[in-house]
Amino acid sequence: QRFPVTRAAVRLPAGYHAFQLGGARIVALAALSDAVREAMAGGSLYGFAAAHPRARAFSGRGIAYAIPLPGGVADVVVRRSRHGGWLAPLTGDRFFPPTRAPHELRAAIRLREAGVRTPEIVAYVVYRAGMLLQRSDVVTREVARGRDLAQLLLASPDPEGKADSLGATRLLLAELLRAGAQHPDLNLKNVLLAPDGASPHGTRQRAWVLDVDRVVFGTPGDPRIWRENLRRLTRSARKWRTLHGAAIDDRDLDWTMP
Secondary structure, eight states: OOOOOOHHHHOOOTTEEEEEETTEEEEEEGGGHHHHHHHGGGSOHHHHHHHOTTOEEEEESEEEEEEEOGGGOOEEEEEEOOOOGGGHHHHTTOBSTTOSHHHHHHHHHHHHHTTOOOOOEEEEEEEEETTTEEEEEEEEEOOTTOEEHHHHHHTOOOHHHHHHHHHHHHHHHHHHHHHTEEOTTOOGGGEEEEEOTTOSSSOSEEEEEOOGGGOEEOOTTOHHHHHHHHHHHHHHHHHHHHHHOOSOOGGGGOOOOO
């Protein structure tokens, strides 16, 4: 059964192409759509990634897989969109149409245009999941040598390395503030640190924000955006410290708004 074509379905960002394959609707970068189509041959992009012989698994809200696309045209991370919080046990990976994937694509483009580092979305795939609900897979470019903030803080970093990671994270929050972007799920797993040898910002790393499917945009520079993003990150830090022994305390995040 084919997906109905709606106005929302045809309003695609520049450079993206939409097509259907079997029971799935795919939106992909036009330059990589052939590779995505090939990966979909087995019916599920997430299934293709999970079974890939070179897959590397990452834990978070479910498992994501880093793989090369067919033909080696790009290194990507494939994840299945899932609910968090109290809805997770009830709905899991099922969403009402059109799922969060179209919003995530638009949010990622808007963030990148505003100077916020977030991985480029290569493609998303939407599948039917019964009469009313749908599932979606989201494919992003892999950030080379990236590690999330939780990993870094669990590795007992040296003081200089920890200060560098947290300094880069503070810069990320400042970038989100300038973009007017509030991230309701800004936790330690959704901050990715990667080397940046040419950084003009005084840090050896740059921070990237992940899982932007719930990001909402308000007025750039609004102090409430700073407070809410910092509150959510601090809450996550406390949880990781209590449950897993992460090397962070509230004083590390006692940041004033820039």
